[in-house]
Amino acid sequence: MLQGKAILWTPFSLFQNGDRWLRGAGSRTMAFFMILSLLLLVLVTGNVLLSYWKQKKLAKLLPPGPPPLPLLGNLTCFDRVSACKHYPKLHQKYGPVFTVWKMTKPIVVLCGYETVKDALVNHGEHFSERPPLPTADINGKGYALSSDSKSWRQIRRFMLSSLRNYGMGKKSMEDLVHEQLQKLFSAISEKKGKDFRPIHLLGFAIYSTMSSVIFGENLDYKDPKLYDLVTATRKYIHSINLPLYQICNAFPVLLKVPFIRNLVINVVDDVHLIVRTYADAHKASIDITSPRDLLDTWIMKLKEEESKPGAPFDEKSIAIHVGGLLAAGTDTTSSSLTFCLVMMSHVPDIQERVQREIDEVVGHDRVPGMKDRPQLPYTNAVIHECQRTLDLAPIALYHAATEDIQFRGFLIPKGTTIIPFLTSVLSDPAHWKNPEEFDPDNFLDDEGQFKPNPAFLPFSAGPRVCLGENLARMELFLMFSALLQKFAFRKPAGAKDLDLKYMQSNKMAFLVSSQLCAIPRSAPPFSA
Numbered sequence: 265m266l267q268g269k270a271i272l273w274t275p276f277s278l279f280q281n282g283d284r285w286l287r288g289a290g291s292r293t294m295a296f297f298m299i300l301s302l303l304l305l306v307l308v309t310g311n312v313l314l315s316y317w318k319q320k321k322l323a324k325l326l327p328p329g330p331p332p333l334p335l336l337g338n339l340t341c342f343d344r345v346s347a348c349k350h351y352p353k354l355h356q357k358y359g360p361v362f363t364v365w366k367m368t369k370p371i372v373v374l375c376g377y378e379t380v381k382d383a384l385v386n387h388g389e390h391f392s393e394r395p396p397l398p399t400a401d402i403n404g405k406g407y408a409l410s411s412d413s414k415s416w417r418q419i420r421r422f423m424l425s426s427l428r429n430y431g432m433g434k435k436s437m438e439d440l441v442h443e444q445l446q447k448l449f450s451a452i453s454e455k456k457g458k459d460f461r462p463i464h465l466l467g468f469a470i471y472s473t474m475s476s477v478i479f480g481e482n483l484d485y486k487d488p489k490l491y492d493l494v495t496a497t498r499k500y501i502h503s504i505n506l507p508l509y510q511i512c513n514a515f516p517v518l519l520k521v522p523f524i525r526n527l528v529i530n531v532v533d534d535v536h537l538i539v540r541t542y543a544d545a546h547k548a549s550i551d552i553t554s555p556r557d558l559l560d561t562w563i564m565k566l567k568e569e570e571s572k573p574g575a576p577f578d579e580k581s582i583a584i585h586v587g588g589l590l591a592a593g594t595d596t597t598s599s600s601l602t603f604c605l606v607m608m609s610h611v612p613d614i615q616e617r618v619q620r621e622i623d624e625v626v627g628h629d630r631v632p633g634m635k636d637r638p639q640l641p642y643t644n645a646v647i648h649e650c651q652r653t654l655d656l657a658p659i660a661l662y663h664a665a666t667e668d669i670q671f672r673g674f675l676i677p678k679g680t681t682i683i684p685f686l687t688s689v690l691s692d693p694a695h696w697k698n699p700e701e702f703d704p705d706n707f708l709d710d711e712g713q714f715k716p717n718p719a720f721l722p723f724s725a726g727p728r729v730c731l732g733e734n735l736a737r738m739e740l741f742l743m744f745s746a747l748l749q750k751f752a753f754r755k756p757a758g759a760k761d762l763d764l765k766y767m768q769s770n771k772m773a774f775l776v777s778s779q780l781c782a783i784p785r786s787a788p789p790f791s792a
């Protein structure tokens with residue numbers, strides 16, 4: 265009798281003889297689906313409970329932090345915009361090492377110069393991994409320089425040496441930036457003192473520089489190839505923030521659905537296709553005794569390594585890593601340069617002081633070169649202060665622990681995602697006189713000489729420090745000083761005063777919408 269009662273309400277009861285429902289093929293199919301649904305429900309609930317249990321267990325070991333919602337985590341704590349909003353308060357409440365949860369995955373956030381330096385430099389090896397990114401791993405190779413630590417190191421070393429040897433003795437990186445400047449001067453002059461959006465022209469200049477370095481092609485601003493390169497690379501850069509990508513990275517199982525998989529692949533495919541097309545043309549015309557650009561050095565490396573089993577250099581890796589270099593090295597620098605000029609338009613006194621220094625040291629007959637930098641301490645301090653104020657990469661790129669590590673009294677398990685909160689370093693009150701204000705004195709000593717500050721880490725630090733730091737700093741110095749030598753930058757008539765707090769929480773919108781008016785400076789208006 266007891267058994268009979270149970271039979272009434274369990275799906276298995278549907279198989280019982282004598283039940284009229286169960287006669288016929290239709291009811292058998294229905295029973296099958298009901299069992300399947302029940303199994304799925306058990307599986308999902310089991311998984312959910314297991315994740316919850318793991319989350320609770322792990323939370324006891326990890327640094328403190330805001331209590332996560334079961335399974336959902338701290339919903340607004342891991343992307344760039346919410347990080348800037350919430351982390352300063354969490355830093356105050358929980359101290360310089362705290363944990364936030366992206367669903368059931370913990371993310372350890374590091375704040376302040378001492379902590380970030382301790383992790384990325386003193387414990388650099390333990391924090392040098394990158395967490396997996398399923399949308400990028402879809403093609404089997406991850407994103408640029410994401411690979412496991414051995415191949416990442418090999419690729420990074422190789423990329424650094426190819427960038428350093430750029431031009432192989434023919435044309436230096438500095439010559440190349442000077443070449444770009446001529447195009448930029450004419451493009452700005454064509455604006456004839458009318459307001460324009462600097463992000464576009466400066467973007468063309470930086471993309472064209474990268475195209476020369478990587479593909480050996482100095483593209484004209486009106487060349488459709490430059491337009492395609494910019495569009496494809498930006499599509500690639502922004503893909504990471506697309507809801508589709510976020511959802512697929514949280515639930516990688518979705519990438520098994522062919523339709524979704526294709527959507528994800530299509531976004532990065534354009535930039536990979538451009539790289540592959542250039543690579544094919546390079547292969548047909550390469551002279552191994554005289555490499556022309558970074559792509560030639562990749563192709564030569566590929567040939568050299570193809571017989572070595574497990575070497576990270578193969579056909580696929582060219583598109584991924586070179587595409588990644590384009591993404592990492594273009595909008596970062598052009599946004600920084602845009603901010604430098606827009607900032608100058610809001611602080612005319614500082615702009616004039618920079619121009620006076622350039623006029624005195626360089627004059628007007630030649631553009632400034634790298635050799636002038638030590639004699640231009642104020643200009644150098646202003647560029648540094650612009651980068652500090654802009655704080656372009658507030659949470660850098662995600663790091664991950666390479667092994668279980670004891671850090672500042674907490675156990676951080678292998679694989680845990682780590683965020684170095686660079687904003688807290690660039691505004692650490694222990695290291696900056698006026699962290700909230702734009703003040704070039706942050707980089708000047710009492711004699712007005714340039715004074716480096718160890719907490720200046722817009723490029724991060726340690727083994728994963730920005731690979732293009734030297735190139736970016738060179739581009740910023742050469743372009744900023746030459747542009748200020750040639751033009752005076754004014755904000756458009758009626759433009760509001762710059763609100764740094766607003767700018768910091770709406771960086772991209774601010775940079776894209778900012779306008780400038782450039783007035784040619786034919787002769788130095790200040791006497792030396």
Ligand code: HEM
Pocket residue numbers: 408409410420588589592593594596597600656657660661662663684722723724725727728729730731732733735736
């Ligand atoms: C002002 C311009 C730039 C800024 C502010 C910047 C900032 C950064 C930051 C914060 C990181 C993350 C470091 C970390 O994970 O701790 C990074 C990584 C990287 N950057 Fe830059 N970057 C700039 C320009 C460039 C340029 C010009 C290139 C290439 C020529 C480049 C290539 C890379 C690469 C390849 C990585 C990944 C390094 C690795 O994982 O080993 N960046 N950058």
